[in-house]
Amino acid sequence: MPSRSLTGLFSIAVAMAAVLVAAPFAARAADAVPSPNDTCLMCHSDAGAKNAAGKSIAVDAKKFATSVHGQMNFKCTDCHSDVSAEKLPHEPKLKPANCAACHEAAVKEYQATAHAKARAGGNMVAATCSDCHGAHEIQRSSEPTSRTNLARIEDTCAACHGNAAVIEKGKLHGGNIAAAFHDGIHNRAMHAKGVQRSGTPTCTGCHGAHKILSKSDPASRVNREHVALMCGSCHQQVYSRFSGSQHGQLRQAGNSAAPTCIDCHSAHGIQDHGATKWQVDVIKECGNCHQDFIKSYRDTYHGQVTQLGFTRVATCNSCHGAHEVLPASNPKSMISPENRVTTCRSCHPGANANFAAYKPHGNPHDRQGDPILYYTRLFMQLLLAGVFSFFGFHTLLWLIRSLKEVNARRGGGK
């Protein structure tokens, strides 16, 4: 907060500058212009002003005047508290603006975050207050022009998390998450419907604003252990279905490898569940754990068509359900003996019990489990091997013999 003594100090500063020119006007000038910021602007208002290192030290007085701090008639020295009007010009190197003097709680929160820790560890590309809020032109978040307005948060975060140079310098393992988020369903919904109406989260919706913690931090909202709860804060019905599913129960039992929201949906580039590419890709995600099943699935028409990149045929969740996946032994499961025909009928309306007895994961390599399929495949392979061996030799020998005859004929023709 500006103190009374500062007014006096500025008076002196202005006097220092003006005294040689027109001493009689000095006192009057100090009376007429109460803003001591003019003293600073004498140097800093020059748009081309640079410090010794060549970095711009220009301040746009108009922008500052319309900023939240300018409107509150802040003085430069309120933030740059290591500058004194009594000692000008000031030191070439100033301390960072002291935001904590007023925003104590926010700065304290920030100190414990991924950004602050990275800076403390010497990674100076990590964001500090001004990287997100700006410096002299800070606007209230409620202002549409503010860099921390919900509609602009994406751009603000993308300045670093969508910037290849920063990503490399900061060793950000997630890569260009801003681009992924930009194409994701949350961001698209926000831009389509508007921030207020869509209610969809932007970066800060999941990561928080000041308290952004690394996903590896157990206290983080985006930590693997908590992320379902966080998604569930909006997607409540999905969360309750997921909690009751085999995957959800495994997680509750402490199995951290069991899938959670981000494993199938990804974290940033979340796609609409109707998007073909996502539907086709998520099958591979299931296959990461269920390796035998994706293998046998790929041997079926369903699996072949989806592998070619088309949907409309059954993917994993068509039969197993998505969030509510349960083992066949559970009567509530979509693939339980009780529900199987109904499940088949969701795509094949006329399905009967025989139809539903088709094995969508039949495995012709499993002699014990699927003897019929095993011996069918064996028979077919022997048939192929037999035919191709016999006629392969037949053809090869014939070709050699014919070529010999052609050569002999050519020789005879000479």
Next chain:
Amino acid sequence: MPSSIAIDSRAAARTQTHTGGGRYYRRFGPIERVMHALLMLTFIGCALTGVPLLFADHDWAGTLVALMGGFRGAGLIHRICAAIMTVVFVGHVLRVFVRAFLAEDWLAYFWGPNSLVPNLKDGQDIVGMFKWFFGKGPKPQFDRYTYWEKFDYWAVFWGMFIIGGSGFMLWFPMFFSQFLPGWVFNVATIVHGEEALLAVGFIFTIHFFNGHLRPEKFPMDLVIFTGRLPEHEMQDERQVEYARLQSQGRLGAFEASAPTPSEVTFARALGSIGLVLGVLTILIIIYSALV
């Protein structure tokens, strides 16, 4: 050497094919030629739309299917070709039985020299051919159909039942599941794919070689498209048939005009489509199997 004279005259006659000179005999009637052409085209249609499923994990497969209108477009082409092929096959079987019924001696129709039913001589010819391959004997003399042509025919016949039968089960599972257990559809899936691979692999390599690509016929034998073959070829490759018809005095009944240049061009075009698409399919299968 008599053989070199025969080959020289064959080469000379091959040039005559273009000019329209020389004596020709009818080997295939219009129904057989149309049947072969339809089989060929629908077979290629089924192969191009079906093989990508068997190699779905390769990039080319998705691209090829996308070019054919996605899996629904490709599936439609596959089913249309399958339906035409089925009609051709059923039509052929009916025709065979009608002709057998109308024949003076139906036993002779099935067991006589014009039949595709294998007989003892075919076994002897196989042995004879292998002897010839190793230079241990003369090339066997053949009647109307050689053993490899009979194998081609019966391979397709068997394939029609296996691929066609399993294909219809997979096309109409609602109907078939009314009286067939579920595992039949698993078996049908395996059989359809494996037998298709056999058929595609056989037709596009062995049949192509036997019928078209071997040095004597290279690049293709037009007889199945024009229906006619030059006299020297008949004397040279169907010695038994030629001699038999000659001794019966029926040879003249088969004499035909030489194919006109436009007929030859059409036959070449049709044959080339089959050969090129077939060889490309085989190359891409071999490539996929090796990668």
